[in-house]
Amino acid sequence: DKVYLNGSIVNSGDAKISVFDRGFIFGDGLYEVMVQINGRFFYEKEHLARLQSGLQKINIEFCVSSLKNEIIGLLKAAALSDKDCLLYIQITRGVAPRQHSFPAHIKPTVMMYAVPKVLPEINTINAHVITRNDFRWSRCDIKMTSLLGNVMLNEEAMQYECFETILHRNGVFTEASHSNLFFVKNGVVYTHPADEYILNGITRIVVIELCHSLGIEIKEIPLATEEINTIDEAFLTGTSTQIAAIQKIDNHLLFKGNEKGPVTQRLQEAFLKLK
Numbered sequence: 529d530k531v532y533l534n535g536s537i538v539n540s541g542d543a544k545i546s547v548f549d550r551g552f553i554f555g556d557g558l559y560e561v562m563v564q565i566n567g568r569f570f571y572e573k574e575h576l577a578r579l580q581s582g583l584q585k586i587n588i589e590f591c592v593s594s595l596k597n598e599i600i601g602l603l604k605a606a607a608l609s610d611k612d613c614l615l616y617i618q619i620t621r622g623v624a625p626r627q628h629s630f631p632a633h634i635k636p637t638v639m640m641y642a643v644p645k646v647l648p649e650i651n652t653i654n655a656h657v658i659t660r661n662d663f664r665w666s667r668c669d670i671k672m673t674s675l676l677g678n679v680m681l682n683e684e685a686m687q688y689e690c691f692e693t694i695l696h697r698n699g700v701f702t703e704a705s706h707s708n709l710f711f712v713k714n715g716v717v718y719t720h721p722a723d724e725y726i727l728n729g730i731t732r733i734v735v736i737e738l739c740h741s742l743g744i745e746i747k748e749i750p751l752a753t754e755e756i757n758t759i760d761e762a763f764l765t766g767t768s769t770q771i772a773a774i775q776k777i778d779n780h781l782l783f784k785g786n787e788k789g790p791v792t793q794r795l796q797e798a799f800l801k802l803k
């Protein structure tokens with residue numbers, strides 16, 4: 529497997545990064561994930577714009593548009609040019625003696641790899657999820673590599689043989705460990721606003737646009753935890769998840785068997801047409 533590292537494409541076994549890389553020492557870096565479907569990256573511009581805006585938020589000077597040709601080269605080297613695949617991009621602040629504050633004049637470390645990934649037309653998972661307190665920090669809008677909070681919260685879902693952990697903070701639902709969270713109540717779709725408590729998912733943005741174009745009322749208002757037993761439908765969104773219906777929240781069963789809510793199904797079918 530091929531890896532892009534700081535301007536070169538090398539075999540993954542030869543891709544070496546210093547132990548003093550701030551990504552390794554502090555998790556001081558960002559990442560991005562996008563998928564190629566039918567020969568083009570799905571919402572590539574939006575993914576790269578989010579990465580650029582994240583870099584600005586944490587003061588890493590790097591021009592993401594310089595990656596466009598490098599991505600083409602990497603896909604070619606990995607024999608994935610026209611294949612459905614997943615691209616991972618990571619940019620860290622770079623290598624410097626360990627000190628918390630940003631060192632001056634260091635070069636960011638840029639790493640990318642692509643792996644084959646064929647997504648289903650429609651996600652047929654009817655997800656079981658658990659609810660947990662969102663104990664992550666308060667800058668969840670930054671897509672940083674330090675995902676320990678997300679990892680710990682997701683691991684709990686695995687222990688309960690669930691697909692995801694949905695999170696709440698200060699009495700309202702925020703998002704999930706690696707996806708955004710939507711509810712449907714009386715025909716209205718609700719999701720947490722894109723503030724510092726959630727990652728503003730590209731799929732989230734696409735789904736909000738779909739609601740507008742389908743004439744489905746959408747409110748970027750968080751659902752209170754005590755309202756959980758009053759909802760009609762719930763679903764998750766993410767680049768690999770696409771749109772996944774939620775079947776069960778803790779012990780609260782929303783749908784049986786293969787059933788899912790009409791709004792979720794309508795959005796899944798409309799989403800499919802965007803690919």
Ligand code: PLP
Pocket residue numbers: 561678703704705706707708726727728729730731732765766767768
């Ligand atoms: N929320 C979190 C915490 C995530 O890690 C992700 C994806 O990695 C998302 C939401 C969904 O974002 P996107 O739709 O851009 O993949």
